[in-house]
Amino acid sequence: MNIKNDNILIIGAGNMGYAFISALIENKVSPKKIYIIEKKPSARLKKIQKLKKIKIFNTINKFEMNIKISITILTIKPNQLGDVFSDELNYKIKNSLIISIVAGKTHSTLKKLSKGNTNIARAMTNTPAAVGWGTSIIYFAKTTTNANKKRAMQLMSLIGQVEEVKSEKSIDTFTGLFGSGPAYLYLLIEIWSNYAKKNGFKYAEEMTVQTILGSILLLLHTKEKPESLRKRVTSKGGTTEAALKELNNNQKFQKLFEKAISKAIKKATTLSKI
Secondary structure: OOHHHOOEEEEOOOHHHHHHHHHHHHOOOOHHHEEEEOOOOOHHHHHHHHHHOOEEEOOHHHOOOOOOOOEEEEOOOHHHHHHHOOHHHHHHOOOOEEEEOOOOOOHHHHHHHOOOOOOEEEEEOOHHHHHOOEEEEEEEOOOOOHHHHHHHHHHHHHHEEEEEOOOOHHHHHHHHHHHOHHHHHHHHHHHHHHHHHHOOOOOHHHHHHHHHHHHHHHHHHHOOOHHHHHHHHOOOOOHHHHHHHHHOHHHHHHHHHHHHHHHHHHHHHHHHOO
């Protein structure tokens, strides 16, 4: 099974759609196999269209009738989903694997809109997918064939790490934990670097990012547990211990962090019911 042999239709070419387009091209999928539907192509999309000769259509009714689509990727906003699934689209992708990255729209909704398509996968990822370092999960309908499952897993692995989940509810939990995760880290970088600036460091943001990146690379290189590396930095009676004692006083940092994530999970669950 090799998706390089498949015709792939991407509906919506915003940040996530563009991430898939870039990943497909970088992994030597022929531009002739990639088709895009995007009402308002961005400058960068027009640039890649010019360089790679990818076919972009403004609407589904302009899409070529004789093309057999094997994989359809939905990377549109939730409020656009109903407008996209027309009779014409369903006819053109009736035998296609549908992979939805649309937040909050369940398998049952997708099945209804697609007029009973039995090969549907729901996936969720995060913004580092744009550089091939996304964290993703995927949920398959029980009727999805093994061949299509392999297709979907291969495709999602192009933008980073992917794990299959057996419960659709896990998507809401993932969204709060990891879908929103980059924002948690960016907030930490903002707070950390701003405080460093107040203390006279001109290149505070660069130094903060380097500290975080270096720490992550060390974690990956040594394959040790975070706790082990943390303890190694924390000398008894030292500066690190003083900071960690303040953060961990009555587990206030842990409790605040868990409370914030639980709010995100709750919101994701609420949105999936709308």
